[in-house]
Amino acid sequence: RYLLRKYAPTPDAGLSPRNAPEPVRFRPFLKIDFRALARVPLVCECFGICMKILGIESSCDECSAAIIEDGRILSHIIASQIPVHAKYGGVVPELASRAHIVDIVEVLRGAFREAGVTAGEIDGVAVTQGPGLIGSLLVGLEAAKAFAYAQNIPLVGVHHTEGHLLAPLLDTTEGMAKPEFPFMGLVVSGGHTNLIAVRKIKQYKSMVVC
Helix, strand or coil, rough: HHHHHCCCCCCCCCCCCHHHCCCCCCCCHHHHHHHHHHHHHHHHHHHCCCCCCEECCCCEEEEEEEEEHHHHHHEEEEECCCHHHHEEEEEEEHHHHHHHHHHHHHHHEEEEEHHHCCCCHHEEEEEEEEECCCCHHHHHHHHHHHHHHHHCCCCEEEHHHHHHHHHHEEEEECCCCCCCCCCCEEEECCCCCEEEEEEECCEEEEECCC
């Protein structure tokens, strides 16, 4: 409904977001119907809409931001914390969250510079909402909420593991085919390894966990 109202055509205008009417007031949220989200690409294709999404990840020791347009990665910036944690032999949660605070603004600026877009061109924000280190997650979440609120655009909370599982659906490497549903996904994240059967978005079955 948000997409159709935001980009609804007017008698003297096309479907381009540039000359579409102003969006209705929309408060950012974290609860979302993923069945509706799964239909977004279809709606975009039918109505000629090309969406730009800002993605923010801060679940552990790397601060990252990317801008995606219609499944294509326009930019991807990562601030690594390896030098911060190396001498401890592992990630120190408090140090990680403090480093995210230092890095987040410049990471976002870098993502916009690399993509060559402005804040006003972003149609929505996706951010890791968990699982992860709570202090680190809060930095990314607050940055995402602030940006979405300031731009009056939707905010979507993304499950960390689900993000890994569905990442192959993005256009990343030329010549590499995307998986078709159903498929098997191997997620190696943190201290867990999961082999998951993916029937379609939001329909998963864990086969192996170790």
